[in-house]
Amino acid sequence: MSKPRTVIIVAGGKGLRMNADIPKQFIAVSGKPVLMHTIEVFRRFDAAMSIIVVLPREQFSFWDELCRRYNFAVSYKLAEGGESRFYSVKNGLELVSEVSLVAVHDGVRPLVSAEAIERCFAAAEKSGAAIPVVDMVESIRQLTGNGSVAVDRAAYRVVQTPQVFDAPLLREAYDQEFSALFTDDASVVEAFGAKIQLVEGNRENIKITTAMDLKIAEALLPEF
Amino acid sequence: MSKPRTVIIVAGGKGLRMNADIPKQFIAVSGKPVLMHTIEVFRRFDAAMSIIVVLPREQFSFWDELCRRYNFAVSYKLAEGGESRFYSVKNGLELVSEVSLVAVHDGVRPLVSAEAIERCFAAAEKSGAAIPVVDMVESIRQLTGNGSVAVDRAAYRVVQTPQVFDAPLLREAYDQEFSALFTDDASVVEAFGAKIQLVEGNRENIKITTAMDLKIAEALLPEF
Numbered sequence: 445m446s447k448p449r450t451v452i453i454v455a456g457g458k459g460l461r462m463n464a465d466i467p468k469q470f471i472a473v474s475g476k477p478v479l480m481h482t483i484e485v486f487r488r489f490d491a492a493m494s495i496i497v498v499l500p501r502e503q504f505s506f507w508d509e510l511c512r513r514y515n516f517a518v519s520y521k522l523a524e525g526g527e528s529r530f531y532s533v534k535n536g537l538e539l540v541s542e543v544s545l546v547a548v549h550d551g552v553r554p555l556v557s558a559e560a561i562e563r564c565f566a567a568a569e570k571s572g573a574a575i576p577v578v579d580m581v582e583s584i585r586q587l588t589g590n591g592s593v594a595v596d597r598a599a600y601r602v603v604q605t606p607q608v609f610d611a612p613l614l615r616e617a618y619d620q621e622f623s624a625l626f627t628d629d630a631s632v633v634e635a636f637g638a639k640i641q642l643v644e645g646n647r648e649n650i651k652i653t654t655a656m657d658l659k660i661a662e663a664l665l666p667e668f
Numbered sequence: 669m670s671k672p673r674t675v676i677i678v679a680g681g682k683g684l685r686m687n688a689d690i691p692k693q694f695i696a697v698s699g700k701p702v703l704m705h706t707i708e709v710f711r712r713f714d715a716a717m718s719i720i721v722v723l724p725r726e727q728f729s730f731w732d733e734l735c736r737r738y739n740f741a742v743s744y745k746l747a748e749g750g751e752s753r754f755y756s757v758k759n760g761l762e763l764v765s766e767v768s769l770v771a772v773h774d775g776v777r778p779l780v781s782a783e784a785i786e787r788c789f790a791a792a793e794k795s796g797a798a799i800p801v802v803d804m805v806e807s808i809r810q811l812t813g814n815g816s817v818a819v820d821r822a823a824y825r826v827v828q829t830p831q832v833f834d835a836p837l838l839r840e841a842y843d844q845e846f847s848a849l850f851t852d853d854a855s856v857v858e859a860f861g862a863k864i865q866l867v868e869g870n871r872e873n874i875k876i877t878t879a880m881d882l883k884i885a886e887a888l889l890p891e892f
Contacts, residue, residue, distance in 0.1 A: 577809065580808070581875070581877070582826045582827060582828070582875065583826075583827040583851050583852050584804070584824050584825065584826055584827060585801065585824065585825050585827055585854075585866070586823055586824055587823050587824070587825065591863060591864070592825065592864065592866055593858075594827075594849075594851060594852075594854065594855045594858065595824075597851075599810055599811050600808050600809065600810055600811070600819075601808065601809050601811065601816065602806045602807075602808055603806060603807040603808060603809055603818075604806070625818075627807050627818060627821075628807050628818075630809075630818065631818045634817075634818065639815060640815070640816065642809070642816055647878070647880060648880060651805070651806065653805070654871070656871060656872060656888065659887045659888060660884050660887060660888070662887065663883045663884060663886060663887035664880065664883060664884070
C-alpha cells in the first residue's frame, strides 16, 4: 500500500514591512493570490493529502485577511516560517507524521502539473528521494577565473519542486547543521548521503520571483 | 567614429512541409508574426543600420505573402538559409560590408531590449566580440556517469543574442570547418581563438521555440 502523502508549501517571501514590495505569493494572478493557486493544485491532486503551509509569523494576519476576502476554503495546516528556507522546512516537518512521503514545494510555483507531482511521489515511494527537472533550453556558459567557457547544456538539468522524500530520511537530513551549500531540499538530503532520483518536471512550473514572472503566470495559469 | 552596424537575423526554423508545424518565426503574436517584431526592434534601434534576414529558400514565397498581408514595409535584405545555422550565418555574412560590427540574432527573439543591443555593440566596438548573458534563476544539476550533482548556479550564465563581432573576425571564424561543438556564434569565434566579452542581456529576451513560449511572448510583447 502507498504511504500517506504530505506537502510542505514554503511561502517564505519577505516583505510587508514599510516600503517593501508585497511578497509575490500574495499577489493576485488569474483571480487570486499565487499561494492560493499553489495550495489548490495539491488539493485537486489529492483531496485527502495533508497540506502544510509555512508562512512568516508577521504575515499570518495579512494572509487571514486575504483568505476572507477571497473566500478561500481549502483545508491546510499553517506552520511558522523560520529565519531562512532551511528553518522553515524544519518547522513544517514537525507537523508531518512519521510514516509518510513528504513533498517540499515552493509557494510561488502554482504552475506545477498534477502529472509532475505524481511522478515525483511515485519515484520517491521506491527510491526515497525524487525531484523534478527539465532540460536546459538556452545555451549556457561557465565563468572561469579570467573569462568564461561554453559548456554543453545537455549535461545539465534545471531543478524544480516538489522535491519528495521519505519522511524519516528528510527529517534526519534536516537534523544536520545548516550549511550555505543547502540551496534546496535535495542538496540537504544529498549532504546526508542519500542519492537523488531525477524525474521529469513540467516546463510551465516556473518560480515566480519578478514582475515578469507574474505576467508569464497570468498568461499560463488559465489552462491549469 | 563608430563602425557601421549590421545585424544578421537568422530565421532558419524548418517547417512548411506537409503536416509540419508552421515555424514559430511566422506565427502571429501581439498582432503580427514573430519575425516582423524582431526586425522592427532593430529598425527602431537604428534607422540606418543594415538588416539582413536569413530565411530558407522554400519559405521565401510564404514570407512574401505574410509581408503583403501585414503591410510590412520595414527595409532589410534577404539572404538564403543554409543546411544549418552555421551555413545560414555564412550566407548572411556575404552581404556584410568589410568594415563593420555584425550582430547575429535569432529571428525568434523579438523581446530583446534596445539597451541590451546597445550594450553588445558598444562592448564589441572595443573588444571585438561581445554577447549578452543573464543570471541563472533556477537551481541546476550536472549529470554525471551514474547520477547528478548540484552545481553552483552563480558560476553560470544563460546565453542570449545578439552576439556582436568585428566583421573581419567573424568572417575568418566562419571560414573554419564546421564542428558539432559550434552551438552559437560565440563558440565559433572562440574556437578561432578570440576571447568573448559577456555583457548584461535582458531577461525578457526569450527564444520562442514552443507553444508555451508563444504565450509568454504574447504576454510580454505589448510593452516593447
